[in-house]
Amino acid sequence: MATLKEISAELGLSVTTVSRALNGFPEVGQATRERVQETADRLGYRPNRIAQRLVTGRSGMVGMIVKIKPDMSADQTFFEILTGLTAALAAHDVDLVLAVDQGGDPVQPYRKLLERGILDGFILNAPVSDDPRVAYLRARNIPFVMHGQDRADPDYPVYGIDNHAVSSDAVRLLAQLGHKRIALINGDKGGAHAADRVQGFIAAATAHGLSADMVRSGATLERHGYTHALDLLAGEAPPTAFVCATTLVAAGVLKAAKDRGLRVPDDVSVVAHDDALPLMRAINFDPALTVTRAPLRDACAPLADMLVEHLGGTPARDLQNIINAELIVRGSTGPAPKED
Amino acid sequence: MATLKEISAELGLSVTTVSRALNGFPEVGQATRERVQETADRLGYRPNRIAQRLVTGRSGMVGMIVKIKPDMSADQTFFEILTGLTAALAAHDVDLVLAVDQGGDPVQPYRKLLERGILDGFILNAPVSDDPRVAYLRARNIPFVMHGQDRADPDYPVYGIDNHAVSSDAVRLLAQLGHKRIALINGDKGGAHAADRVQGFIAAATAHGLSADMVRSGATLERHGYTHALDLLAGEAPPTAFVCATTLVAAGVLKAAKDRGLRVPDDVSVVAHDDALPLMRAINFDPALTVTRAPLRDACAPLADMLVEHLGGTPARDLQNIINAELIVRGSTGPAPKED
DNA sequence: ACCGCAATTCAAAACGTTTTGAAAAACGAA
């Protein structure tokens, strides 16, 4: 815990010179710089971030808020990126402060953390339409990056997948296989990504001359996929193909098909979006799932890089990464069954 | 972002008085105190932790390190307590800084965070025998609390379950049911809790006149439970009962029993320890699992309380909570099968 | 020796808070 003062005392220099020597300012002599550097190393000097922050206004710390349910549990997908992101930020020498959003006002945890006067910026995830957090942070000029797409052309740094394309790609594949009646079992309506997926679904269905009236929304739970699929399959014009929000939902759909005595892919085709979570691996399904694949983990390093860039002054418009998911065809999709 | 100076200017008071009024010092007049409080509220004043830390040496921030595997994934159990802990700390107005341990020197991430000069203490979890992190932090007098038991009588604050009792309770139950050959499929050898479980297992087995030679160790994976159970069941004196490290391991054991045509509990009994993770619920097993149950989540509030107490000066010896898991008997245990 | 200019170095202020030691105000008793 050596301080600048200690180093300067040891060398008979002023604190100013020591500070400048260590920070690579040009006006310090080569000889002094080396002496200072050597003593700093020997004493194991590390600048005190607290003091640094107090004077520069920058702390090298950023915040992230995890939204939790009343039972304190959080979405699995959050943790999927949390560790990777922390590691990626650490590579930039940035630390991460975690806080929770216990429901209620979504802006409050951000405000609370900001009031500490301790953070340089935030990483947000799972945007909703017209996200109030975005409005709050933008109004105060607090830097942040968003994980997940909000609108087509957001005015803040963002890394996410093209959710419109996710659905339309899936629908196109199924249409090419001859399916006429395709259902979408989507994620929760509040999420911006869900809205984009619905739009992509409708756009692609319309483009292929299909109707798009079988759209369901809700939590991305196995149970949810199961009940919606059962319900849809019991209708008078049951779908021959399902597009699922996640592999977990697809698991429910497969179960529903099985319970109704339908074979996959002979009677029913299933496509899911795959975040590549370690628990529900699409390849281990029976049959292996056809998916649009975009590993959440891939977002970590880019998000960290973007935030650091943004803190360094790079404008938002240069930090927009909307990537496309891969369409990976496996055993859960096949030609539409012959009409009876 | 109101500061003390702003408040004092607004009221025509000195910064000193404002600071004291807000911190409840006795020497400030009742009338002034109320005026100050009112203005502080109106201006949304929050003390700047950075500045506070600089002068007091206390920041109201604590650190927690998550150990990740090379693929950046972390143990599920970590996240199970992370959010609850963050919320519990927030109730004490304490923020949490997260960092990762990417393998290698286990002490390094702690050192790095400490060198920032930013933290008041740490929360540790998953102790190993003679944990180097403990040695490091104790040597430097850095406050911390441990989640999980290390030794019988640690000299630091700890919250954990009695792992010795966990195994011995399970063995006692099985012995009372007449089982003579009991296997333990334990967690990874490195963990201190695993060592305690083995000791409890051996102690109870010995006490009941049973041998304790069927002990296996490894990662708490379903696959691991499956292969070890298959292996043990193929031996010449196969076990009639299994004690499992986790419900996930038990899932593997149940699968192995099924694959060998053995019925549970008629032919084989299974007991597992249940951390009450939301994903693998013991009650949803078929048959429902007999468990020693101790929800990880129960640790959050006590750990937060203990850390705050410890930071406040309460000595370690007054902060030791070793609780007992509940033994919950369900359908996966039954009388030992008749010897042929 | 003196000047001018560049190259170095320095003292002091600033960030927002807590704490120390002293000063001012209020009040009751003489």
Next chain:
DNA sequence: TTCGTTTTTCAAAACGTTTTGAATTGCGGT
């Protein structure tokens, strides 16, 4: 009033750093 106490308030220092503006040094040219 005048003194002594108690209550209330204040100015200044401190924490460790960066930054500003000024001072010092070195050196080549006259």
